[in-house]
Amino acid sequence: MENKRSHGREILAHVVLIILAFMCLFFFYILIINATRSHAQLQLGFSALPGSSLVTNFKNVINDPAIPILRGVLNSLIVSGCCAAIVTYFSALTAYGIYAYDFRLKKAAFTFIMAILVMPTQVTALGFLRLITNMGMDDSLLPLIIPSIASPAVFYFMHSYMQSSLPKDLIEAARIDGSMEFSTFNRIVLPIMKPAIAVQAIFTFVGSWNNYFIPALVITSKNKQTLPIMIATLRGADYMNFDMGKIYMMITIAIVPIIIIYLLLSKFIVEGVTLGGVKE
């Protein structure tokens, strides 16, 4: 009896999981298939088998002067790469400052960061846009990168990680060996923090790659646009006259790099989610 019932649960669990996995994968399957088909083929209706226009679509997309997608990929790589490096380094630095030293404002500083942990950046967007315009940084990639020095959620992650994996004796030992404070951080602490840095670098990279709201308000010239802004301009395009094969190809270019990174590092990423206390 007991055996039979758990058998039933097992079947149910598998059916539900297969349906959900199907929902997650099906849309991307159509995307990839449609990216390989020409506009004319797409007009005929859906086909489960790939077409032969993959290369043509790709060439059409990269040769379209209206949407310089390769420039977009490059801009997105610059912003996401710089953000990932800056976020992880400065968050670890801030966390180390609060974790390793005793100073009068230590508790106040920690409390402040915890209070703003989940504050949305959108609420200060107006002042932010006016500020960077006054500073002459509008329509530039810099304001998409520099503010990420202050990332409360990544700080929190780093701080928690230090508490579980960075013994204070080690810092003391480094001091006795004559290591300067700053080089202790760079040469001893950072290597210990590697797993935490790797997890946060990936999440920051992906978050920055996908970020749309602020970049769309900051960037005005075409050759500085990041990928999400270019994808958004597709939506405004005249639908009747647009090559659908190209649209599917552009969406593919925007999301497939992330899917590939994810599949290569999936086990690591899925475990990183729970390590991460807070995720945006």
Next chain:
Amino acid sequence: MKSEKKIKSVSYAKWGYIFILPFFLTYAIFSVIPLADTIRNSFYEFYYSGLKAIGPNWVGLANYTELLSADLPKYAWNTFVMWILGFIPQIVIALILASWFTDARLKIHGKQFFKVVIYLPNLIMASAFAMLFFALFSNAGPVNNILLRMGVIGEAVRFMESTLGARTLVALMNFLMWFGNTTIMLMAAIMGINPSIFEAAELDGCTHFQKFFRITLPQIKPLLTYTLVTSLIGGLQMFDVPQILTGGQGSPDRTTMTLIMYLNNHLQAKNYGMAGSLSVYLFIISGILCAIVFRMNTDSDPDGSKFAAKRAKAAAKKGGGV
């Protein structure tokens, strides 16, 4: 000896300040100053009519009252409806999956595969995902095409032309993007429960339902609340998906227009007064939610270390188990 130690700790204190300086300097410049400027603007009439600037004229709270009497309540309601439509299936499915994944008695083949697949949509560019849905669910798009050919429907469904259809599509995307993430968070919480509680319950003859409702749910209540609040904050920021899906129109008839889309419209139109007061409303709501998150993170666990350590342990255990 004692005084020497004191001198030593004082001399190191300055490094603490130096190390945290970049963070606080950046935050002051790029968040605190903009916040002050946003609040200041909210009290002025200040917008552009063509190229001509109107204002800034001090109007006190006029922008705030105008927003309340205009479309703000409608857009707040839209945002809430689309959030809750996505959140309910998200939390229900995540709870079921998390309890299945953590049930040692339940043999699931390809557990790691399913975990990887359900988390995948969380990493997809929301704007590209929305553009994809726009193409797939358009009147002559593949979804209609498939349904027509299978004979499920007689004529093409105009998904994006009805309020229910458009809102459901937004909610469906939000659900797909977040249920995997929630599942994995809840799994870690369930694995943090002392297994002997479950063993004792089994010896006492508890059914699966009893175990789930009497043990699992009460034990992970803190994380459930945390998920609810952080998801609310995420919902408040809902923008990319409805913006791209409806081309910024919030169609049909602005029933999918969210608060941040409304803010975006004011920012694009350079209506600083209205954008300012709308931002302040959002700031107040976010502030309340931040306070709740703050209390949960610091309550009886002053620096979050126990919480993090527990999670790290759970994750490590899971990593070993799979």
